[in-house]
Amino acid sequence: DAGVIQSPRHEVTEMGQEVTLRCKPISGHNSLFWYRQTMMRGLELLIYFNNNVPIDDSGMPEDRFSAKMPNASFSTLKIQPSEPRDSAVYFCASSPRRSLSGNTIYFGEGSWLTVV
Amino acid sequence: GQQLNQSPQSMFIQEGEDVSMNCTSSSIFNTWLWYKQDPGEGPVLLIALYKAGELTSNGRLTAQFGITRKDSFLNISASIPSDVGIYFCAGQRSGATNKLIFGTGTLLAVQP
Numbered sequence: 751d752a753g754v755i756q757s758p759r760h761e762v763t764e765m766g767q768e769v770t771l772r773c774k775p776i777s778g779h780n781s782l783f784w785y786r787q788t789m790m791r792g793l794e795l796l797i798y799f800n801n802n803v804p805i806d807d808s809g810m811p812e813d814r815f816s817a818k819m820p821n822a823s824f825s826t827l828k829i830q831p832s833e834p835r836d837s838a839v840y841f842c843a844s845s846p847r848r849s850l851s852g853n854t855i856y857f858g859e860g861s862w863l864t865v866v
Numbered sequence: 867g868q869q870l871n872q873s874p875q876s877m878f879i880q881e882g883e884d885v886s887m888n889c890t891s892s893s894i895f896n897t898w899l900w901y902k903q904d905p906g907e908g909p910v911l912l913i914a915l916y917k918a919g920e921l922t923s924n925g926r927l928t929a930q931f932g933i934t935r936k937d938s939f940l941n942i943s944a945s946i947p948s949d950v951g952i953y954f955c956a957g958q959r960s961g962a963t964n965k966l967i968f969g970t971g972t973l974l975a976v977q978p
Contacts, residue, residue: 754908783966793954793968806965809895825920841908854899855956855966 768830773842781845818821872969887972888939889955897958898938
């Protein structure tokens with residue numbers, strides 16, 4: 751089975767440009783997560799969705815960041831306008847239906863963003 | 867964002883040695899997960915723990931869910947060069963969310 755699929759794998763963009771990162775979760779998973787990884791702050795949860803509905807976006811750093819999940823098989827994370835401090839690896843992850851014993855989360859390979 | 871305390875930060879060992887790393891929290895978790903991240907890749911799940919006191923193995927890896935539910939450890943026996951990478955613990959609290967909180971990571975280097 752395919753894992754979590756992210757695109758693009760790498761993006762270099764100029765400050766002020768709009769960046770859109772895409773994610774296709776594992777089929778049948780009903781939770782989707784966007785994480786950001788940097789050397790200074792490690793892995794941070796930005797936002798997550800259950801059944802396509804945003805549940806917790808408290809990790810979204812600023813209004814410049816927005817995320818959507820129009821259907822169960824697709825999500826986007828958008829940064830507009832981008833800034834150099836947004837440079838990081840952005841991971842999408844998905845998880846199956848939550849059970850009382852908890853759930854494991856499966857990560858994509860990440861989108862490496864550099865804003866110059 | 868909030869992170870778990872993971873130690874050690876880094877380890878440099880010889881091939882064949884055993885490795886131990888741990889994660890602690892001031893909060894109780896109902897799930898502990900251990901991930902490994904290779905350079906340029908996303909974290910890959912190694913072991914999942916769902917009950918306090920649970921001891922689970924996956925090949926040369928063994929992890930335990932602490933009795934207090936505030937800690938977990940991971941052991942790697944007879945390390946090999948491909949064990950190199952960053953190991954992360956992650957905890958999940960009880961409640962109506964799937965939210966994971968990650969540890970700060972342990973960088974493992976194995977000298978052949």
